[in-house]
Amino acid sequence: MESKIAEGKSILLVEDEAIVALAEKKVLEAEGYRVQIVSSGEAAVEYIQEETVPVDLVLMDIDLGPGMDGTEAAQRILGIRTVPILFLTSHTEREFVAKAEGISSYGYVVKHTGDLVLIASVKMAFRLAEANHRIAKELEERIRAQEAQRMSEARLQRAELAAKVGNWELNLDTGTITGSEGATKIYGLAGTAFSYEEIKKIPLPQYRPTLDKALKELIEEGKPYELEFKIRTADTGETKDIYSVAFYEADRRTVFGVIQDVTAMKRTEQALRDAETLWRFALEGAGHGVWDWHIPSNRVYYSSQWKRMLGYGEEEIENRYEEWESRVHPEDLPKALKAVEDLLSNRVELYHCEHRLRCKDGSYRWILDRGKVMEWDSEGKPLRAVGTHTDITEQKETEERIRHLLQEKELLLRETHHRILNNLSVIRSLLSLQAAEVSAPEAVESLREAQARIDAMRVLYERLFRSKVQKIVSLRSYLEDLVRDIREIFPVEDRVKITVEGEDLSLSPRQAVPVGIIVNELVSNALKYAFPGKRRGKVAVRLRGLEGKCRIELEDDGVGFAEARKSPDGVYRLTCGTAEENSTIDESMERKGFGLGLVSVLVEQLAGTCKMESRAERGSSYLLEFTQEVLPGSGS
Missing domain, CATH: 3.30.450.20 (PAS domain)
Structure with missing residues (x-):
């Protein structure tokens, strides 16, 4: 039995004399205890706070030298958690004993009274701790049983009451309580609306703190409450037992509650049955x-x-x-x-x-x-x-008819796109054959330009034909395909690099067609005129969307326009669209030949602007801006 007391028990030994501590540890470990030594009160408090190894008993010297003494350390430890403390000291003076008696401890052992006394005192302390634990547990269980009995009696009492129920509503903004007829009868009030301060006087005073706390937790934490309390009615002074529940609707800053007795409970149940009959009747109707x-x-x-x-x-x-x-x-x-x-x-x-x-x-x-x-x-x-x-049978049949109609429409559109693509391919082939038959360079050039313009539309229609979403065009992908075809018509080998960069903007087909032809014209012009001989260089197309506008920049690092090379400052500017009012512009784009004239017409169609700046031997840059149309499903 004695060995079972020590089994698995952990002791924290607080002793500032190292040799004494080691001797005491050896004695205790021989009895099967696990012992951890600390040399000061501060270290003992810190050990308990961290508690890396659970402590079952503290064996505390009172006089620990400079710093915190054993009694102060014991008080602090007990403030952290409840643990048995056994004082061990060589002092028998009255003041030392008085210090220990003022603390909830498990004994006072004088050093050097022998190992048997120490071991017996430790075992006695453990037995006392276990006895206290059993008593506390039994007391807790007794309190819980009493509480369960009290709750059982309260529920039985509520069930036996002559049933009455009332509901109330507290508006936190106005401080007004509105009570149902049942609630006002229970409280002995006349009317339906009252101030909160008036209602607070009706419960008996001893319940007021509990009710106020429950209401505060309900509002701040959203925790519904269920309380029992007594009231003295406003009209006759009769005392009644009340059972109350309440909850909070935060968005309306309103507390809703129910006070209950048997009559009102029956009334509520009937009201619920009536309401259920009503909604069933409404649904059936x-x-x-x-x-x-x-x-x-x-x-x-x-x-x-x-x-x-x-x-x-x-x-x-x-x-x-x-x-x-x-x-x-x-x-x-x-x-x-x-x-x-x-x-x-x-x-x-x-x-x-x-x-x-x-x-x-x-x-x-x-x-x-x-x-x-x-x-x-x-x-x-x-x-x-x-x-x-x-x-929903008719609705489903209508949906099925619509689905078939949409399928038919899709087939018709795809067939139409297929025929348009075939026609464009035929026209392109005819232009290509014609270009192969003529020998005049100007005629060949004109046929190639016409072929490129046809390609701009053909690439777009191919994308629409392949796409499942035919109302939206990916501008970047479209221009990448278009630039690839332009390279085939105007071969510049690898000495001119063409890139399409920036955001992948989405356009409607109505805007994508003129944009494709514009980019075709500007890239074609760059390949034809900007890199004469074997000059190397690059052409870059950059895309950007900003606040509903589409911004397309195209620049090359070629020789620039001839007008720029002749200009005193080496700069030449063109514009079309609303930007023509700018006084720094040298000339309108629509007067610069068929290609740029076509660009000007298409910019007007987009209701946009296009500016060009060319610098001698430093290339040309174009800036095209227009407002994007709202696309299906964009949410705009």
């Missing part, structure tokens, strides 16, 4: 079928309208769950059962499923099935679910 499922028994109430939807009379369908499940179309049943399982397992709050149900004549009708769990048991398992059936 709107053509919705109603179902009410008692989940543990699998009993289901099906309303008359629910049965009429499927062509059944009132007595032809029983109140069983299987009546619904057996009629669900086999293709829809897995989906429907999964939706039910999600509801019952609390993965979703609302049940929502579209499925087909078999009618009495064997046909199927589409049903929108919706529901919600309304009651749970004490373990949180669903007890009751309520929902509706809505016949």
Whole structure:
């Protein structure tokens, strides 16, 4: 028995004399105790705070030299947690004993009285600690039993009261309480609206702190309360026992509550039944079928309208769950059962499923099935679910007709795009054949330019033909394909690098066509004129969207326009669109030949601006800006 006391016990030995501490540790460890030594009161407090190894008893010297003495260390330790403390000291003077007596300790052992005394004192301290623990546990269990008995008696008392119930509402902004008729009768009040300060006087004074604390926690923490208290009615002074519950609606800054006795409880239950009858009547009148499922028994109430939807009379369908499940179309049943399982397992709050149900004549009708769990048991398992059936057969048939029409439209559009692509390819081939037959350089050049313009539209139509979304064009991808085709028409080998950089903007086809032709003209001009001979260089196209505008920059590092080379300052500027009013512009773009004239017309079509600046031997740059059209599904 004695060995069991020491088994697994941990002792913190607080001793400033190292040799003494080692001797005491050896004696204690021989008895099976685990001993940890610290040499000061400060170290002992820190050890308990950190408690890397649990401590079952502190063996504390009183005189620990400079710093905190043993009694102060013991007080601090007991302030951290409850642990048995046994004082061990060589002092027997009255003042030392008095210090120890003022602390909740487990004894006072004088040093050098022998190992047997030390071991016996330690064992006695452990027995006393265990006895205290048992007493505290028994006291706690007794209090808990008394509380359980009190709560049981309170519930029994509430159940036996002549039932009355009332509800109230506290507006925190106005400080006004509005009470139902039942609530005002319970409180003995006349009227329906009262100040909060007036109502506070009705509960007996001893309950006021508890009620105020519960209301404060309800508002600050959203914690509903359930309280019992007594009141003295305002009219007769009669004392009543009240059971109250309350909750808080933060968005309205309003507290709602119910005070209860037996009569009002019956009134409330009846009101709930009336309300349920009313909403069922309303749903039936709107053509919705109603179902009410008692989940543990699998009993289901099906309303008359629910049965009429499927062509059944009132007595032809029983109140069983299987009546619904057996009629669900086999293709829809897995989906429907999964939706039910999600509801019952609390993965979703609302049940929502579209499925087909078999009618009495064997046909199927589409049903929108919706529901919600309304009651749970004490373990949180669903007890009751309520929902509706809505016949959506006509809606589904309309959706199917629309789907077929959209498919037909899609086929027609793709066929149209296919024919346009074929026609553009034929025109391009004819231009290519014609260019091969003529020998005049100017004629060949004109045919190539026409071929490039045809390519600008052909590339766009190819993208639309391949895309599933034919109302939106990816500008960057479109221009990358276009630039690739331009290189084939104007071969410059590898001495001129062409890049498309920046954001991948989205345009409508109506804007993408003129943008493609503009970029085609400007890139073609750069390849034809900016890099004469074997000059090397680059052409860069940069895209950027900013606040609903599309910004396209195109620049090369070629020789520049001839006008720039002739200009005194080596700079030549062109513009078109609304930017023509700028006085720094040398000339309008529309007067610079067919290609740039075409660019000017297309910029006007985009309601945008285009500015060009060319510097002798430093290349040319263009800036095209226009407002992007709002695209389908953009949310603008």
